[in-house]
Amino acid sequence: MADELLTVAEMGRADRAAMAAGVPGTVLMERAGAAVAAAALARWSPRPVAVLCGPGNNGGDGFVAARLLAERGWPVRLALLGEVGALRGDAAWAASGWTAAPERPVERLETGVLDGAGLVIDALFGAGLSRPLTGPAADLVMEVGRRGLPVLAVDVPSGVRGDDGAVLGCAPRADLTVTFHRRKPAHVLLPGRLLCGEVVLADIGIPDGVVEAIAPRTWENGPRLWGARYPWPRPEGHKYSRGHALVSGGAVMTGAARLAARAALRAGAGLVTIAVPPETVTLYALSLPSAIVLPAPDGAAFEALLDDPRRNAVLLGPGAGAGEALATRVLAALARDRSGVLDADVFTSFAGGLEPLALRLHDRWVLTPHDGEFDRLFGPLPGSRLDRARAAARACGAVVLLKGADTVVAHPDGRATVTTNAPPDLATAGSGDVLAGLIVGLLAQGMDGFDAACAGAWLHGEAGSTVGPGLIAEDLPEALPAVLRRLKAGADA
Ligand SMILES: NC(=O)C1=CN([C@@H]2O[C@H](COP(=O)(O)OP(=O)(O)OC[C@H]3O[C@@H](n4cnc5c(N)ncnc54)[C@H](OP(=O)(O)O)[C@@H]3O)[C@@H](O)[C@H]2O)[C@@H](O)CC1
Numbered sequence: 001m002a003d004e005l006l007t008v009a010e011m012g013r014a015d016r017a018a019m020a021a022g023v024p025g026t027v028l029m030e031r032a033g034a035a036v037a038a039a040a041l042a043r044w045s046p047r048p049v050a051v052l053c054g055p056g057n058n059g060g061d062g063f064v065a066a067r068l069l070a071e072r073g074w075p076v077r078l079a080l081l082g083e084v085g086a087l088r089g090d091a092a093w094a095a096s097g098w099t100a101a102p103e104r105p106v107e108r109l110e111t112g113v114l115d116g117a118g119l120v121i122d123a124l125f126g127a128g129l130s131r132p133l134t135g136p137a138a139d140l141v142m143e144v145g146r147r148g149l150p151v152l153a154v155d156v157p158s159g160v161r162g163d164d165g166a167v168l169g170c171a172p173r174a175d176l177t178v179t180f181h182r183r184k185p186a187h188v189l190l191p192g193r194l195l196c197g198e199v200v201l202a203d204i205g206i207p208d209g210v211v212e213a214i215a216p217r218t219w220e221n222g223p224r225l226w227g228a229r230y231p232w233p234r235p236e237g238h239k240y241s242r243g244h245a246l247v248s249g250g251a252v253m254t255g256a257a258r259l260a261a262r263a264a265l266r267a268g269a270g271l272v273t274i275a276v277p278p279e280t281v282t283l284y285a286l287s288l289p290s291a292i293v294l295p296a297p298d299g300a301a302f303e304a305l306l307d308d309p310r311r312n313a314v315l316l317g318p319g320a321g322a323g324e325a326l327a328t329r330v331l332a333a334l335a336r337d338r339s340g341v342l343d344a345d346v347f348t349s350f351a352g353g354l355e356p357l358a359l360r361l362h363d364r365w366v367l368t369p370h371d372g373e374f375d376r377l378f379g380p381l382p383g384s385r386l387d388r389a390r391a392a393a394r395a396c397g398a399v400v401l402l403k404g405a406d407t408v409v410a411h412p413d414g415r416a417t418v419t420t421n422a423p424p425d426l427a428t429a430g431s432g433d434v435l436a437g438l439i440v441g442l443l444a445q446g447m448d449g450f451d452a453a454c455a456g457a458w459l460h461g462e463a464g465s466t467v468g469p470g471l472i473a474e475d476l477p478e479a480l481p482a483v484l485r486r487l488k489a490g491a492d493a
């Protein structure tokens, strides 16, 4: 499945470009409807179907699918929101194909159309959803849910907004969603992703060059985006050539930096130094035999460690304790030519204003806030998680990774990815520290900020899935070798 995600506006451009290139809209619609019918035939045994059509082209796709399933002998009832005579363009053409057979009426959109149905095809609204569902459309959607009928959604479950996966009013929970040409953000962002069920991507004959011309800026995160630049160890390499991460460890919450350091090592950093309060050196050293544990009693000692240019990537935040001392260390790291990750307590330390950070950050730095930390640092920004992460990256000049079940990574230049492989088991204490450690480990090996953030988020999700139920954060670094082995096998194939 292609990784690009098209906004609704970009998909509209793709449709128009295809038509300008000589593919008529009716042909696109016939192929779209045929893909829906084919998906129904592939997934379900023959059964009575209720096709719910809206007043636009999404409904047009429904008319085509209804005709094709009826031609295959499936009992099909079709109901339309509005009047057939009010349909325009390709949708009117598609409706005429259905009504050409006198035994195929167009029913009013009322709940009775569901009686006897063993499958619902939801073709009420797709890309043109412009407001919350109300009236008969909402009634039908609610009734489908009450009856627990299987649902095949056309393009998106009606009520799910394509650009951000938000639900306007209500939307059915689909078992299968057939979308066209490329997926939309709604297929990967929550809650949309959960309402889509399985997503099938259908080729409706939009020429390949069209996507290149549109040059989308959003992708589903995965190794196809960054795998070619993954810093696999080289035969001629040694630990000094694999980067040296510097992790700042705290006095009280010592687990956070230890988890991060271990993850950085597992991600392949050649060396990891943890700078810790002197009284905690033994504790850190005993639990991390592969790391270098050094005392850093104060800011000056930390700066002395920073001054060694071999320590090329820095992690600040996990377990550090918010406040002036942490802020000073952050600014000291930013004043040097390093890459790094800012996490956790850093966001509280700079909650008073972004300016001191924004003046010095650049795109080899990655900020990894969850939603609460994000709001603390950037304020309540409008829009979807994609919009907000992009705006934040632009505002601060660094890569922003907005953590969650649908983690977004955004670059200041507008590129963004959505990560979809994170299992719910990852929502556990210390999980974010591991993520920060993975990213700093990749930065230390020379990956750029956007690649490192994307690869780190994906590896984190894979490690989480590998462990599965019962996961605790300590498991994640240990799961990494198996994940990397699979990644490398794919890269070598
Ligand atoms: N050639 C192509 O472009 C291709 C497109 N394809 C298909 O077309 C779909 C996009 O079609 P579309 O642009 O016509 O929009 P669509 O989702 O049918 O809805 C628009 C209508 O719904 C109405 N409406 C909106 N919200 C409402 C609400 N809450 N409650 C009530 N009414 C509401 C809205 O009214 P308005 O906002 O104008 O008042 C308008 O009348 C796309 O998802 C894909 O399935 C494929 O066939 C491939 C080729």
Ligand SMILES: [K+]
Pocket: 058, 122, 123, 124, 125, 126, 153, 154, 155, 156, 157, 158
């Ligand atoms: K739909």
